[in-house]
Amino acid sequence: MAKVKAQDVDFNNLGFEYLDLPYRYQATFKDGKWQDKGLVAESNVVINEDSPALHYGQAAFEGLKAYRTKDDQIQLFRPDQNAQRLQNSCERMLMPQVPTDMFIDAAKQVVKANEDFVPPYGNGATLYLRPIIMGVGGIIGVHPAQEYIFRIFAMPVGNYFKGGLTPTNFTTSQYDRAAHKGTGQSKVGGNYAASLMPGEQAHKNGFSDCVYLDPVNHEKIEEVGSANFFGITKDGTFVTPKSPSILPSVTKYSLLYLAEHELNMPTEQGDVYVNDLDRFAEAGACGTAAVISPIGGLEHNGNLHVFYSETEVGPVTKKLYDILTGIQFGDRKGPDGWIEVV
Numbered sequence: 099m100a101k102v103k104a105q106d107v108d109f110n111n112l113g114f115e116y117l118d119l120p121y122r123y124q125a126t127f128k129d130g131k132w133q134d135k136g137l138v139a140e141s142n143v144v145i146n147e148d149s150p151a152l153h154y155g156q157a158a159f160e161g162l163k164a165y166r167t168k169d170d171q172i173q174l175f176r177p178d179q180n181a182q183r184l185q186n187s188c189e190r191m192l193m194p195q196v197p198t199d200m201f202i203d204a205a206k207q208v209v210k211a212n213e214d215f216v217p218p219y220g221n222g223a224t225l226y227l228r229p230i231i232m233g234v235g236g237i238i239g240v241h242p243a244q245e246y247i248f249r250i251f252a253m254p255v256g257n258y259f260k261g262g263l264t265p266t267n268f269t270t271s272q273y274d275r276a277a278h279k280g281t282g283q284s285k286v287g288g289n290y291a292a293s294l295m296p297g298e299q300a301h302k303n304g305f306s307d308c309v310y311l312d313p314v315n316h317e318k319i320e321e322v323g324s325a326n327f328f329g330i331t332k333d334g335t336f337v338t339p340k341s342p343s344i345l346p347s348v349t350k351y352s353l354l355y356l357a358e359h360e361l362n363m364p365t366e367q368g369d370v371y372v373n374d375l376d377r378f379a380e381a382g383a384c385g386t387a388a389v390i391s392p393i394g395g396l397e398h399n400g401n402l403h404v405f406y407s408e409t410e411v412g413p414v415t416k417k418l419y420d421i422l423t424g425i426q427f428g429d430r431k432g433p434d435g436w437i438e439v440v
């Protein structure tokens with residue numbers, strides 16, 4: 099794949115596509131320690147055919163963004179939270195942890211080395227960073243690897259769901275993506291592998307993505323295949339599902355805090371029954387890639403439940419979006435420790 103040049107990128111029309119940027123960070127874990135740390139140009143990773151990452155899914159990833167502010171500063175949003183979640187995923191997958199300071203230093207190096215690709219302030223585009231750790235080397239039995247590669251690569255992105263702040267429709271899935279005592283809390287490929295087929299079916303039927311239901315009774319909303327779910331009740335409570343099989347979203351926890359402290363809203367992490375959607379005035383998907391994507395309607399068993407509107411973002415969702423992105427792009431001050439200047 100050819101390396102892309104910054105002058106060839108149309109920063110006003112970005113989707114969510116891979117681009118081969120000039121630099122990425124790589125480190126290798128060997129003999130009990132991280133070594134050979136630094137920037138590399140090569141985007142291909144050559145690993146043994148028998149690597150546990152390939153066969154047994156011994157790998158984990160993250161997603162975070164770099165934002166350009168109005169006065170041309172570049173900043174990361176809560177990268178310590180992504181470092182912590184990667185450490186949790188690594189613990190579950192029996193992989194060595196990447197220390198938080200190494201993770202943040204690596205992210206900053208990648209942003210600085212690819213600085214020309216951080217989109218200009220103003221249209222919501224960002225530089226998306228994708229950290230990944232994988233178990234490599236020849237291990238044919240079902241056992242963890244002896245060696246690991248950690249990488250962070252990057253690409254400029256726009257909206258993940260094509261609507262942006264315009265609502266789109268979602269559908270529930272008959273499939274499960276993660277079991278309650280499985281790996282749903284970890285950001286690991288297996289969860290996404292399980293979601294590929296239902297996700298493609300949803301796209302073919304005109305939906306943005308699937309909303310998964312609890313794997314026990316298929317009664318409660320869990321999360322979207324690529325984001326967490328939230329709803330605003332008719333009496334103004336910010337509600338988001340609580341489940342052992344969903345990803346602990348940095349964006350979701352940030353919105354819980356902002357709803358409570360900036361909008362004085364009651365908040366609740368609890369059961370969200372798919373047969374009780376009338377309680378919500380608004381609903382949305384939230385995540386690093388999704389930011390806040392309003393859910394216009396949710397199809398379940400052939401019926402489309404419309405929340406606020408299929409064409410207009412609801413007022414509370416819009417307020418939360420403005421506060422969250424205001425902090426991320428440096429237009430307003432967030433809680434201490436949320437912004438890491440590059």
Ligand code: PLP
Pocket residue numbers: 161321322323324325326345346347348349350384385386387
């Ligand atoms: N849920 C899933 C399945 C995801 O892939 C993501 C994306 O990272 C999220 C939720 C949102 O998490 P975060 O807000 O930390 O990006």
Ligand code: COI
Pocket residue numbers: 160161162324325385386387388
């Ligand atoms: C993210 O929001 O960072 C994600 O990982 C979501 C998705 C692209 C899988």
